[in-house]
Amino acid sequence: MKSVFLNNKIDCVCVFAHKGDTIEKALRDDGRFSDDFFDKVTVELVDDENVIHAIHLPVDQCDGKKFNVNAEYKKARAPDKNDGESVKHSQQSKHTKQKTLQEEKTNATDPSTEGNATQSTSGNSSGDSGNSFFTDIKKQQENPQVQELLQKEYDKGVVDSFTEVNKVRQVMDLSDSVCVIVVDDSRRGTGFLLFDRFILTNAHVVKDFIYSPPNNPDTLKLSRTLKAVFNYEFLGSKTINLQAKSELIAYRYEKDAALMFHDYALLELETAPDKCTELLTCYKHDSFPNSGGIYIVGHPDCDVKKMDPCFIIGEENQLRSINQHISENVSCPYVSWGCWPNLYKNQITYNSCFFHGSSGSPVFDAHCNLIGMHSGGFDYKQDERTRSVIEFSYSMQSIMESIIAQVRSRSDIMKLLQNEKFYSIKEHFDLGKIEDACEANIPIKEERQNEEENMEEN
Template identity: 40%
Template sequence: MKNGGKNKSVAFIILFGVYDKKMRDYLRSSECTSASICPASSATVQLPLFTKTLNSTHFSSEGQSHTFNFRYKFEKHTVACDTSKTVLDALNTNKIFRNIKKNNQNKEIVIQKSKGAVPRAAVKTDFPCCLIERHELLDISFIKNHGNVATKKETTRRLSFSNESKGFVIFYIKTKGGKKVKRLMKNNELRKKVEDVCVYAFKDDKLNAALRRDGRFINAIFKKQCVLYNLESETKYEMSKTAEHLDGKHFEIIVINDNNQPDSQDFALSDDGTEMNEASAADLKENVDHNEHPINTEQEETQKRTILRAQFKDLLEILKQRENLKNKTEIKKFFRAEYDKSVQSFLEVKKVKQLMKLSDSVCQIRVEGSARGTGFLRFILTNAHVVGEFDPFTRKLSKTFTAVFGYEDLEAKKTRCVPVKEHLAAYYHGNINTETYLDFALLELKDADEMADCPGLLSRYIHGPPPNRGGICIVGHPGEGVKKMDPCFIIGKENLQEAADKHISENVNFIHVMTQQSLAEKWEMHDNQIIYNTCFFHGSSGSPVFDEDCYLIGVHTGGYAYKGENCKTRSIMEYAYSMQPILDSIITQAKKSERSDILKLISEYKSFNLNLEDNDRPTSACMHCISF
């Protein structure tokens, strides 16, 4: 496992195509000798936006200019278009469009053409301007972004297209798959919005390369034996064929064989290989424009994953030789051991001690003596569904609540039971808007002094959006039992469909149960959700969720649950709601109810600036009672 004092382990996470630190370390190692794997003179692997070797005639530093129009909510605007750029480049030169985009942050843009063989087809933001006709009208709209495209403004490697459209072909694919295809698009909202998408490709591109680069299609179509079915000629085109003769044609994707393809077929992007020659790399370097408006990095990430997949077989052979692994079973055991180590890395002694201290503020919430959920200090923050019924006008609780601290073993000798005041301090259960959902209740202890020695968890909160990856730890009372913790990993929004598909494939007998449950409960995804897999179920609602650095990031709320074998509660995945919208709602309600003590408390933390007036500031005695 070690050589020269350096860990050269291949991380388990590479199985999912993630380019992580262990993989980079391994690629840099002296044992990585394959010329196709190790870069010749770089400390890191440089991955271009397009990995195929491109002829320099495909690019031009400056193109010709023409105009096109875009329409948003019935208003039309004109844009000057440099044909060597992308459609998003052109749109970003328009101030009105930039304002529209700013007002739709964290959403996925949909751009629909009005001309061509299939009008109303949607193009990607990197669609070349040279393929847009003069004075063509593009319809702009926005849909929920389910993690399929990057929304952060990051400067990426840019390509400048030639003003000649002769090197390209464009073809059209229906967003609803054909035979045996249940789901085709990564973002299901796109399927609902448009009937067809328009894909561009270089003439010598393989079809699978063009579709991977497009990035809107689910990975399953590259694992099964799928073909493009020409709706007019009823001809089937294999994914390994080039796109040269597909210009203007209209297809749907169908599955002709359900079996997974061999690694060589699944991973092969093109025959050109994954390395670029020096001339092409130089051309690309010259065309990097750091002053251009940033675009999404989805294509670049797709290419990284494709390169890693292409290298995977060679890496396995090297690994088998180095670790003396003889068969698939031994390989799986090795990767499982590496995975377990990655879980344990979250549990450093320093972090464990910190979590232990923070866990003192986590309590079990009991309703008239029966365990109902989990909460945390100093005001007791928990889920709204834990509280249940109350008077909507006075916010008076209908039952008696108690917060039980220190319930860590069945003997319960060191527990402290603190009564909860009969009125809610804050509460929200439902949609704030189309993208944000809240499920929280803020309870208040009758005697906060009794828990003065416990840390307030709000001090561990940093204002910001919910994370989309990394390790987390949940502390709570699952199953109405003693206090436990569960370290687990966030499922990135771009990987949600794969995670759901994996669970469903492992529980085929219960697909109909899942479907019925999802329809009954209207399972939805919201922007403020943090998704993960955990063993925490009933009784853990309201548990604090910490990130790898022990910062408070959310409140564990529930899961997409159904009844499995022997009526055991199962869940496809679980989720928390992030802290920021919760605290924003608490602040709004505290201002309305003139709870200056709550406002003062929150304003003490650097993440918030509420601009409180002097008469809003509570006395020190009041402050002592209500720190979170």
């Protein structure tokens, strides 16, 4: 310890840290430990159950625990002719590190950063809307694991695009279209304005409140009153409450033969909300990206609106990510085969802090394109907290293909989708052909499959 008093008189100290920080960063930021402790010594922590915690791991599992420190001096190497330059570089690095620490301490006491001060590892660091969001991005970039991920998985162009302030502002503007789904005054999940007066959410958000009338078994209706609440961004905010019509426009909650799972519900509001972007204008009909940064906007815990920036876990890295989480969290009840078989081709996977209540949140890529709808994860309880092995959304491509196949008999909706602002829909789907097929009662999906088979044969 830097303090002689602490070295001689104190056997135990309490360290606070941001959730997500590494143990090493927490100890360095604490300020009471000597710099030589990290530069010359190999350090690991051992808890009461003799479980070793490496200092490069996150602090998330350390809350409330007491550790003994195992320290071993690093082996000295033989000096070489570049030692003079190395010492000079080390001094510069130390000076830079001290300057960074001083800036962080200054920021921690700056009134403009109030609400983002260090908390116990048992809590989440969260502030108001935009400031909290930018702080979360900064914290993620400073996380050594994230830095390593950025270096290995993504090129500089992708990362730059994801962290541009301009992109963040665009997402914040688009967030006005996100709403809370309320059923009989009970908040159930998240949704967003897809186009005109139609909102999209997950089928599992509303599936307990739907039925088929006996006189019209092909129609699904809501058995309870559903409202979309926009502008719920802080307690006491002036919200906009719009009621949904009882009949569902499109609905699907099932797995298909193509190893895709569908979980969506398209609802029609009595009136369209004012000054909200139709997020279908941000949709580009293309396969979803397998890497890069994404933004999720929704209402986790059905609480105030929040944003979570995170990174896609590509299909080739899913199993590794699942196994890594399980190995680092001894209380995790999942084994790899509990998650792996339940991932589908149309799912985008990532690690997010958005859990219950955020189902139905839009997912944007680094270029602000709407690529998916956040829908779930493999969660479990750890003490009083909810943790998750991996989270996922369903791709908008699979959702839109299924929706258009269902609404092709609605001429009013087809006319809306023919608008030039939904250029990606017009470009990919021949809406005129869809209407013709509807009149002839020809399934569009089968027709498209026949066309693809013919192309392969040719």
